[in-house]
Amino acid sequence: GQSLEQPSEVTAVEGAIVQINCTYQTSGFYGLSWYQQHDGGAPTFLSYNALDGLEETGRFSSFLSRSDSYGYLLLQELQMKDSASYFCAVWEYNTDKLIFGTGTRLQVFP
Amino acid sequence: GAVVSQHPSWVICKSGTSVKIECRSLDFQATTMFWYRQFPKQSLMLMATSNEGSKATYEQGVEKDKFLINHASLTLSTLTVTSAHPEDSSFYICSARTAGGGNTEAFFGQGTRLTVV
Numbered sequence: 001g002q003s004l005e006q007p008s009e010v011t012a013v014e015g016a017i018v019q020i021n022c023t024y025q026t027s028g029f030y031g032l033s034w035y036q037q038h039d040g041g042a043p044t045f046l047s048y049n050a051l052d053g054l055e056e057t058g059r060f061s062s063f064l065s066r067s068d069s070y071g072y073l074l075l076q077e078l079q080m081k082d083s084a085s086y087f088c089a090v091w092e093y094n095t096d097k098l099i100f101g102t103g104t105r106l107q108v109f110p
Numbered sequence: 111g112a113v114v115s116q117h118p119s120w121v122i123c124k125s126g127t128s129v130k131i132e133c134r135s136l137d138f139q140a141t142t143m144f145w146y147r148q149f150p151k152q153s154l155m156l157m158a159t160s161n162e163g164s165k166a167t168y169e170q171g172v173e174k175d176k177f178l179i180n181h182a183s184l185t186l187s188t189l190t191v192t193s194a195h196p197e198d199s200s201f202y203i204c205s206a207r208t209a210g211g212g213n214t215e216a217f218f219g220q221g222t223r224l225t226v227v
Contacts, residue, residue: 042116042203042218043154087153095159098144098205098216103153 004101020073022088029090032071038084083108116219131189133204139184140206148201194226
């Protein structure tokens with residue numbers, strides 16, 4: 001099975017940079033995804049890493065190191081609207097299920 | 111991007127009654143749909159995986175007789191919470207993907223907030 005651990009909460013101010021880590025124990029997965037979820041809403045896809053290294057999408061970047069069982073989401077130039085919960089997730093190899101991490105609640109202050 | 115429509119967005123029901131939640135893929139054929147449950151300030155917990163035309167696969171600890179899943183077509187899956195109790199109150203979210211494994215993106219419905227009174 002999969003176990004993906006994230007910090008429960010992160011706080012930052014507008015304009016800052018924040019990194020949300022995801023450490024995992026897994027029997028095998030295709031790649032690491034990141035989702036954003038605002039309160040009461042559905043998760044929205046942010047980024048995906050199939051290979052080790054950094055993927056950049058605008059203000060958001062995501063990193064994966066399979067050898068370290070570790071990934072992170074980097075948010076730059078933080079805005080108030082970035083206040084939300086962020087989840088890492090993996091597609092399991094054998095079952096093709098999408099399994100979510102524990103989630104990180106980001107609060108951005110003015 | 112692909113659109114998944116989930117209905118209703120919220121429902122309040124009396125304890126002991128059953129509630130049906132629909133999940134439709136509007137512009138693509140979803141060979142696989144997933145149902146998640148999310149309690150406040152917690153992560154999305156996978157309840158079951160349904161493939162069109164076959165029985166759903168339930169995660170450990172999820173009662174299949176209580177949470178009935180039907181995936182009768184490539185665009186519709188339903189979750190019925192039978193004999194609902196207050197502890198079933200939660201946010202239920204469906205997700206759909208197109209054929210193929212690996213990094214196929216999952217598309218999520220808007221979620222259904224169920225309150226059992």
